[in-house]
Amino acid sequence: NAGVTQTPKFRVLKTGQSMTLLCAQDMNHEYMYWYRQDPGMGLRLIHYSVGEGTTAKGEVPDGYNVSRLKKQNFLLGLESAAPSQTSVYFCASRPTVNQPQHFGDGTRLSIL
Amino acid sequence: SQQGEEDPQALSIQEGENATMNCSYKTSINNLQWYRQNSGRGLVHLILIRSNEREKHSGRLRVTLDTSKKSSSLLITASRAADTASYFCAVSGNTPLVFGKGTRLSVIA
Numbered sequence: 001n002a003g004v005t006q007t008p009k010f011r012v013l014k015t016g017q018s019m020t021l022l023c024a025q026d027m028n029h030e031y032m033y034w035y036r037q038d039p040g041m042g043l044r045l046i047h048y049s050v051g052e053g054t055t056a057k058g059e060v061p062d063g064y065n066v067s068r069l070k071k072q073n074f075l076l077g078l079e080s081a082a083p084s085q086t087s088v089y090f091c092a093s094r095p096t097v098n099q100p101q102h103f104g105d106g107t108r109l110s111i112l
Numbered sequence: 113s114q115q116g117e118e119d120p121q122a123l124s125i126q127e128g129e130n131a132t133m134n135c136s137y138k139t140s141i142n143n144l145q146w147y148r149q150n151s152g153r154g155l156v157h158l159i160l161i162r163s164n165e166r167e168k169h170s171g172r173l174r175v176t177l178d179t180s181k182k183s184s185s186l187l188i189t190a191s192r193a194a195d196t197a198s199y200f201c202a203v204s205g206n207t208p209l210v211f212g213k214g215t216r217l218s219v220i221a
Contacts, residue, residue: 101147
């Protein structure tokens with residue numbers, strides 16, 4: 001039982017490049033989330049999903065897109081990376097609302 | 113916003129001492145959750161306290177909740193060097209969890 005797995009763990013991009021971060025969970029959870037964590041800023045919610053085929057905007061959605069084509073996977077895309085998107089990205093999932101969240105170990109993304 | 117705000121931002125104690133950190137929030141909640149984050153890792157859930165509960169224990173952790181003051185506290189008793197981490201509270205209503213900036217706890221051996 002792997003829990004929440006994020007790939008890749010590290011990535012360096014050049015400004016303007018695109019990439020997709022993958023989050024996979026094997027717990028059959030309905031709810032999935034993408035956060036970014038910056039020094040001194042805590043975790044900020046980017047996008048989330050309340051079930052397969054659904055997505056919704058969080059606190060800081062600009063510059064990101066997401067897709068939830070399969071229940072177990074939640075993809076975060078950067079279409080044109082900017083240095084301001086340098087951050088650590090965390091994915092989380094939970095079975096229903098009001099339950100604890102399970103987190104992956106993060107993707108460290110640097111944009112030059 | 114349902115965001116929880118932790119206090120203090122940083123706390124340094126000696127091994128064996130107790131550590132107390134606080135969380136304040138602004139809206140009504142279904143429950144309040146505490147998480148720990150070790151350096152370079154994701155958050156790990158520690159304990160959940162429902163809005164109709166006032167106190168909850170889990171091992172060396174004790175959480176209190178005062179809904180009239182919209183505040184919670186996390187007490188770690190007999191701290192160990194391994195407790196060094198950042199601690200976050202998150203309030204849960206009918207919207208996604210929103211986390212505060214955390215309390216960074218350093219336990220010195």
